[in-house]
Amino acid sequence: MRMKYVMSEVLVGLWRNVTMTVAMIITMAVSLTMLGASGLIYTKVADMKQLYFENIEVSIFLNADVTDEQRSAIAAQLESDPLISQATYVNKDEAFQRFQEMFRDSPDLLSAVKADQLPESYRLKLVNPEEYKTISDQYTAVEGVDQVVDQSQVLDKIFNLFTAGQNIALVAAIAMAVAALLLVANTIQVAAYSKRREVAVMKLVGASNWFIQAPFVLEAVVAGLIGSILGLGALAALKVFLFDGALSALQGLFAPVSWGEVFLTFPVMAGVGGLISAVTAWVTLRFYLRV
């Protein structure tokens, strides 16, 4: 009977102040969506870094007029370099093939480039990808070398973009969380005020503190949980309409976001939403009811 009483009080409480409840749930949902999104971006960036850094290459492009002696000198130097784990020679034909593959969807570009326009190159795998700078300094000055290009430089820019996106989502999540927190505190105060007579009687006749507080705390927790369910819905919508929809052309570039990962954010969102609500409600009651 006590559980039934508490639950019916929770529903009545949420309904009595329904505009506030809706505001609380929406802010909570937006905040948790941002939190979930930033979590997803974080795991994706980590996945992608691993994926890309495994395949990362430093390319040494040779001059168009490189001589055979220069080429073999470079090959020998690369062979004996302890920083390099693997060096592959790519001649003009291979470079052109790669180019054709890469840009097969852009016939204009393909027809504009002839086979002998592309430079020969060495594709290097480094023992430690972060020692790019040393390699670059070492080989740029060598006769016959045009330039040394590190893919990780380009990737870093992309990753920085992701990290920035993640930070923005996180800041938005925190700002919305503060708003949600204040709304919870306010809702609980209003609820406690509208039930002040009941609370006074309960304190008088010796109802236990948890029994007095439980309906209020649970009211906030239920709102937090509804918020997290909405947040899950929003993330699912983001996946369907953004990743699998508008951004599907870039699928090869991004690591795909699986449903499993989307659903895995739910326990986190629900936990954070429920916990923040519960703690806020409880602290508010401590000050407001002094129970």
Next chain:
Amino acid sequence: MIQLEQVTKTYPKASRPSLDNVSVSIDKGEFVFFIGPSGSGKSTIVKMLLHEVVPNKGRVVVNGKDVTSMRSWKRPHFRRSIGCVFQDFRLLPNRTAYENVAFALEVIGKTKAVARRVVPEVLELVGLGGKEHRYPHELSGGEQQRVAVARAFVNRPLILLADEPTGNLDPDTSIEIMRLLDRINRTGTTVVMVTHDSNIVNQMRRRVIEIESGRIVRDQARGVYG
């Protein structure tokens, strides 16, 4: 049942103590009036017995429990042995007489079945048989106070605290309420009543403790208002 031992209470920022070295002993089953002008310290005593206020010095023992050193989380359980009635009734306006009394039982964990058995009984006892399903606004002041007494007594407390229970009632109704409190006292419940009502004190001829400026100035076994 109730012991105040050299109790002193000074509220923060107050120039003089509300209670100044007060010692009182009340036995089980007694009926005691606390009288005195406003601000004399009567209410402070009631609050101490309820563990709402803790003395600066001295000891308060209620039902064998030292209230002075009681932790606040023990207060709810302690309260269940004390029934309270106030001048302003403190009923829940959106609940019937029955529901008001049942509410007090249910929030301390009694089942609805217990309430169904006990509540009609106690409403009958306070003379509200047949009016169980009236709302407070459908009842007279005296009847509302009867509901409040029923609520205070339904849990069979050892002590009934009444803080000016007749303050809002006309003299005839007041006397009916006093008869009711007397009946409750005869069941063995200790009744402590704070009042300004000289008529009632003079008619009841019970123990009178008069307080003035935080000190006991009179303690008479069968006293009058004076």
